[in-house]
Amino acid sequence: MIELDDTDRALLRALAEDATEGAGALGRRLGLSQPAAWRRIRRLEDAGAISGRAIDLDREKLGFGVTVFLGIKLAAKGRHGLEDFERAISAIPEVQAVHHVLGRFDYRLIVTARDLPDFERVLRRRIMVLPSVGEVEANVLLSQERRPGPL
């Protein structure tokens, strides 16, 4: 596991917010030379602390006005039930994320749709038709914020 000092943590916080700046500009803000900042970023990437880069799309502006978090409890358990469900659910383009969880539900899904009727179509025709799906709970996303986390 990688050991972080305060400068590493500051770099990670800054990069998690915005990675468009170069090592030079970022280093200047944190009191590092360009090569020193570059070396540290490189080390964080090599150690796997940064797993990659992501673009944040404005879903609403791109016509996807509805995001729903779904909790799903499977009706049929057993290994085949899980595998079949995972395979089928991953093939639905509107499904953005699938997490296997422990608790009141078996799976946590994030689904995006153009509007509520579009969401209803995805839910009824793509998700509810899967044979292993039992109980489903839908919560419509109103707002979302990402926090820096334990850095």
Place this chain on the structure above:
Amino acid sequence: MQTDDTDRRLLRQLQAAPEAAIADLAERANVSAATARRRLDRMREAGLFRGPRAVIDWDALGYRVEVSLRIAIDKTVPGAFDVFLEEARKIPEVTEIQTFLGRVDLRLSVRARDMADYQRLYRDRILSLPHMADIEALVRVATIFERESLPL
């Protein structure tokens, strides 16, 4: 702003490879580099996308436990949401906060080093958050998949 097929093609490529050079994105979207640059600049200015940002791998940093806390707020208290959110933002282990319309009002995603660390976090910080009517935890076992891509 309105997007056309070319814009959406570029966004699809950008989502798939946020770090790719403009020239590569242009080639994959079948447009010239100048067109790609102009269109991406325009879409960025219009706020259609932000980033790239770095994705932190919490597991690699030793935070192996991820818990999704589903919370119902006591809505009889005026301003309960705002007070709750303000306090939740002070907990460093919180990585995401969402609000919902549904049975659940709020969701906090939290990261802990292990179950003992989670227990401490849950008892000392989470349970002392104000105006909670109900709380329920879903512990992540595995991420089956996550895609940062809209079906554009």
